[in-house]
Amino acid sequence: MFKKAILLLGITVTCCLLWFAVYDYREAGPIARENLRGLALSLTTAIEKLAANDPSLETLHSFHPTDVAFFALVDGRGVYRFHSNRDLVGTAVEAPSQMIPLLTRSETRIVLGTGERAYQFSSPVTVRGEPLALVLTLHTYRADAVIRRARLNMTIVLALVVAGWLLSVGLARYARREERHQEELARRETLAKLGEMGAVLAHEIRNPLAGIKGFAQVIAARPQESRNASFAHSIVTEAVRLESLVNDLLAYAANEPEAVADFALANLFDHTVSLLKPDAGTHGVGISWRCPGDLLVRGNRDRIEQALLNLGHNAVQAMPDGGELQFLAERSGKDAVISIRDNGSGIAEEHRQLVFEPFFTTKSRGTGLGLALCRKIVEANRGRITLQSREGEGTVVTLTLPCAR
Missing domain, CATH: 3.30.450.20 (PAS domain)
Incomplete structure (x- = not known):
């Protein structure tokens, strides 16, 4: 158009x-x-x-x-x-x-x-x-000069028009070529990410499968032993880990749904904190939130909740010795600004530019899709996400989402 x-x-x-x-x-x-x-x-x-x-x-x-x-x-x-x-x-x-x-x-x-x-x-x-x-x-020198000047002006205008159209055609062809080049780069980048994802899948799936296979073989060889209950529990744990990995991959690969509606951000905060409290309690992390009761946000509520849960779990894991996690929100013009603050270990300076890249992780058992999925969800809801962190002092992740009309 x-x-x-x-x-x-x-x-x-x-x-x-x-x-x-x-x-x-x-x-x-x-x-x-x-x-x-x-x-x-x-x-x-x-x-x-x-x-x-x-x-x-x-x-x-x-x-x-x-x-x-x-x-x-x-x-x-x-x-x-x-x-x-x-x-x-x-x-x-x-x-x-x-x-x-x-x-x-x-x-x-x-x-x-x-x-x-x-x-x-x-x-x-x-x-x-x-x-x-x-x-x-x-x-008739001066009178003829008027005619000659008009003829010259017409020639110049025609030349400029022709030159302009030739330049426009050239620029259009160059833009199309550049667009195809960008598409090719995007395709290659996608293939590279698929290869990287394949390597992650091979690594992440192989270890749980080996554990599941070993525990299952022990149970099959000696089904009546009392320790089989712990082996069965390990099988369930590894199966849940595989399920979580597959869910993260499917969520990142899926297109964002168009189910957009207005919802109260305070209710979303309350529900998200209630889901995080069990995990936070085991780590000795306290959770608090503050949000105006009349602050309405327009977007996909379930997907935004998923992003807040991912950010909350990351913050809890960054405070293994306990700490304080805060969910704060305020209105800024036509946008709602959400801040998730923790006083955990923070992020090293050399890693801050890479945390939103898919499959980048510093954890021994992680896929690196958590923050990448958060960014995809926020941008799909016409928002922005930024991160500020100082090693040893904590991290602040800021989400900017459009308010209700």
Whole structure:
């Protein structure tokens, strides 16, 4: 959808630029003609005033505007009463087709003897009561410059549009290639994690299976011995360990469900703490929690509870000699900020950047999926998770989750 919007925007901008360039070029011709016509009318007024003030018309010979190629005054008989070229004064117009009507105004393009295309403007004037025709021929340098500038602008716009589209196509191809490269990297990373997971499974499953096999063989060989009860208990323990491992793997591999609803965070804290208390009591760990009663969170309640339980169990295991575990929550704008604090052994500095990576663990009997699963759950519920720890002082894990709407 985003790519289609970008493409539609590009097409719209391109059409606007092309329309502007063509419109500017088409308007350049009329603008140039209006400029020439306005200049010709101004010069006509000036020449008529000079001729009225000087009946001998000598003053006109010193009138040489830069835009004027030549000008002349023609009487009704077709004789030049004045011409910029003194040699033509008193001569007749060369051809009948060049006869100028005394009472009409006209304009046209002519070609001078030098090959230059010029603008000729004819207008009736009155000098000392005598009707004459003013023939004014102007250079079109500046007017033509307007057209050339418009043509250049249109060429530049077209070149920019073509260059922009070529660049866009190149960038799109590069982005697609980069996207495929990232997909390939992600695929390889997934394969690497699968290989790592296979190694973890081989290691973690082999030891419990060996114990289960050995205990089962002892029970099978001597089913009536009294010590078989402890062997059976060991079998159950190892089977539960395997079940927990499989559950962690399935939970990490599963897609997050879409069952999102609003729930009271205080109730979730109360339920989570009640589940953690038996394990915490055996380790001499006290648990407390504090949360506003009206703080509602939007998300998947069961999955968030699973994340809090994982973090709680990790904190209890980090305090083998006892300690204090706290669950705290507060509102921060549109989010709920949850802090899980312990005063356990903490995490070594070199391990802090790796604790959320799947299969990373410093425990002898761990899968390394606990914190990775917590991060996946929190991010699936549009939240964030961070960790701060100092070795020997404890750890604080902070979860930021969206509040109810």
